[in-house]
């Protein structure tokens with residue numbers, strides 16, 4: 001079912017790639033940014049690529065307010081401030097956190113933030129009425145930019161609300177990925193940390209988008 005998805009930080013490669021694939025699949029996408037003009041330019045680039053008017057741009061709080069589902073794709077340094085700016089607009093909604101708590105200069109070393117994980121910090125900041133789900137932290141933006149490119153990495157989906165995880169698994173499928181329910185939000189430390197492992201593999205093997213596959217299912 002088509003939904004309206006705000007992608008906060010969708011001017012960057014990760015959120016922009018997800019937004020492109022969701023818009024291509026028929027969803028309405030609102031690119032969120034600190035700068036509405038930058039958001040609109042990113043949305044128009046998506047519309048040009050898909051040949052349809054399914055994306056528009058807005059400042060982050062406006063994008064969150066106008067969407068049914070909110071995705072966050074900003075660097076960890078901007079995580080708390082961006083969440084604070086949209087907290088009111090997110091109440092009662094599904095919030096997909098893609099943020100990886102990387103430490104600049106030490107991105108190949110797993111580092112967990114003071115709140116235990118980016119996702120637990122997001123839930124604490126947003127409050128209990130927001131259904132936080134985490135996904136896509138292991139999907140390199142390199143996979144997402146070209147619509148025809150097959151994503152060679154599975155998605156681990158963590159959250160405390162089963163129905164919200166089911167919707168995010170469907171959104172991952174719409175974007176061309178295979179996703180699995182990976183348990184409660186507390187488990188999100190694993191995919192968040194796994195990203196540092198994958199970045200290290202990328203460097204050692206001189207590739208841009210190593211990934212993971214769940215086998216045996």
Ligand SMILES: NC(=O)c1ccc[n+]([C@@H]2O[C@H](COP(=O)([O-])OP(=O)(O)OC[C@H]3O[C@@H](n4cnc5c(N)ncnc54)[C@H](OP(=O)(O)O)[C@@H]3O)[C@@H](O)[C@H]2O)c1
Pocket residue numbers: 008009010011012013014015016032033034035038039072073074075076077078082098099100101102136137138139140141142195
């Ligand atoms: N890139 C990847 O391959 C990849 C893969 C997996 C997970 N991730 C995770 O996904 C998230 C986004 O990654 P990305 O590479 O797309 O990030 P990015 O390009 O560095 O940033 C994305 C957007 O966040 C906003 N932003 C940047 N710095 C900010 C600040 N100090 N305060 C407020 N907003 C700021 C900017 O939007 P505006 O300037 O328009 O506001 C920017 O376009 C990160 O947490 C990353 O770890 C990335």
